[in-house]
Amino acid sequence: MAIKDLFKTDLKVVNIGLASFKESLDKRKVASVQVDWRPPVMVDAEALAAVETRRAEIEEANAKAVKLILSGKPVLVGMGKALDVIPGMKKNLILHAGPPISWERMCGPMRGGVIGALLYEGMAKTPEEAEKLAAAGAVEFSPCHEHGAVGPMAGIVSPSMPVFIVKNEEHGNLAYGTMNEGLGKVLRYGAFGPEITQRLKWMEETLYPALKKAIEKLGRVDLKNIIAQALHMGDEVHNRNRAATSLLFRLLAPAIVRTTSDPEQAAKVLEFIHGNDHFFLNLSMAASKATLDAARGVAKSSVVVVMARNGTDFGVQLSGTGGEWFTGPAPVPDALYFPGFTKDDANPDIGDSAITETNGLGGFAIAASPAIVQFVGG
């Protein structure tokens, strides 16, 4: 039927989209029907019935959890060594991305990150020695998320690593995240070896003291404010962090210059941050973690407060179900691969960075980021 013929008859309007489309018609007194539709949930009838009988309580609990999330005020308040500041951190403990996993079930990139961390910590002299140590159970593993922390990709946090301390000023809880190493051969992608150890050592010995002192001098850096601005400047603060990194850089630079006694060191620190547009990513993640952790423990709430992947499993945690993980297999992403590589070469999805999506940023803020939209399509 040609569109002009369509308009020759009386229209019967059936809306399957957003209810706001129907509201516009209602205002104009045009009769229409809203289809009461949602994606199908595959769940057994008994479980669904249990949910349905508690619907009102669940919705009330969820409203409470969402309010806690929206009122969050994540602020960068300091830095410290993981061993000194992360709750439950121990000398032989290594934190990783995603839900709990044993060495045996870890994917290659995560094992690589663990090996890199053991070399960096001096707990092993060679990759082979590190592998043996890990396989022998001499090292304990625990998810970052169970220690108030988050890490991109392999998400490895070892005891000596410096971490940002982010405080949710509204609710008082803290979150932690390492400093972003940059692109290329880096620990979070599972790389290990002298080059990686050397960079991590420089980050610990030069970058960390400079940033720690600068943050102390500033007192606090309002991350929610930076994120809000960055969303207006083309970032979605997951895969694009150029604006947020720039705004953070401007704030930190004068303080770094004042507190770092050697100007050449100060210049190198500034160059390192300038050279990595993803420097803000780990802060975006820690800010999201601090925001969402405040919404944990609302009885009966089904709000998701963690989505994370360890390269083998995908796991979520809900506000009302405490520390319990609900897991399934991590998917292999449909991605743009380097020439000569295909999906068959890829590792299943990995990293805690989906905490940004859990917090409504990243993929859920992608409309704010034309550069990313052009890249991924959509």
Next chain:
Amino acid sequence: MAIKDLFKTDLKVVNIGLASFKESLDKRKVASVQVDWRPPVMVDAEALAAVETRRAEIEEANAKAVKLILSGKPVLVGMGKALDVIPGMKKNLILHAGPPISWERMCGPMRGGVIGALLYEGMAKTPEEAEKLAAAGAVEFSPCHEHGAVGPMAGIVSPSMPVFIVKNEEHGNLAYGTMNEGLGKVLRYGAFGPEITQRLKWMEETLYPALKKAIEKLGRVDLKNIIAQALHMGDEVHNRNRAATSLLFRLLAPAIVRTTSDPEQAAKVLEFIHGNDHFFLNLSMAASKATLDAARGVAKSSVVVVMARNGTDFGVQLSGTGGEWFTGPAPVPDALYFPGFTKDDANPDIGDSAITETNGLGGFAIAASPAIVQFVGG
């Protein structure tokens, strides 16, 4: 007629909008008529006839001028004192925004800027003395634009002022612009007095050497690249320069730290730039000037290469008409006034910053800048 009745008849489509609307209909083989329409030009018949008989030559010349503009590559290559680097600058010469104007016809804000500059130069000890000096003809005035320079608002450039040197790497020509003083009581708004003199002196003695050395260390700063990125980050680089200032800051900071021996001075320089989101404006203007000056002197081209206001007159220069100014009265802007003030209190429009619009930026790039669109409406 209800819209559904409209579609009951055969449609006769008449398009007065962009031709591309009609092209879509053509593709679908729908008959339509494109109205050959343009805004009316008020011009006498003889002049119009003269233009019409030369239409082909003019269009060819304009295509050439536009090509010169689009191929421009403005790059920040250095800094110097106005007296040392600006062509034709003299000890008793003061440059100003817009087309030529005598002291007698200057508006208040421009006179204020001149007074401020004479105090800063030490040519007068009091505002009264400065006014007398200016009125007595002891000081010469000339438009920035006649010396390869541009200045925002009053646009005052006096001999001791440090200026950025911008080179159009594609065509070899140079342009000049002062450093942006920030907001509040500043020379470009016509303010003068100890506070203004002190800031200008600090800019000359501390900010200028730091920036000059940093730019020398970097060799060149690609302004077209920064502008292209900033347009994707919410700037239109006239009234919003937050992204461009941030990107420039990141580039300059490590070099400033390396070349400024006193870290406290380096920190103050960084704070000054960080504290002024319009710091990039003067570079956006100088980049536009360098771009457009390359398109001067194309015989028979009517392309506008300057639009500028001195607070009394509005003036344009065309590619094909040499140094001749075509002027009319500067309009009083319909603006958002501070409480208690109205359009009656306002000065007619002033400044060389319309060079950004002449270059297709600013108002012509406003769709890139949601924050500005929200502010001005539209």
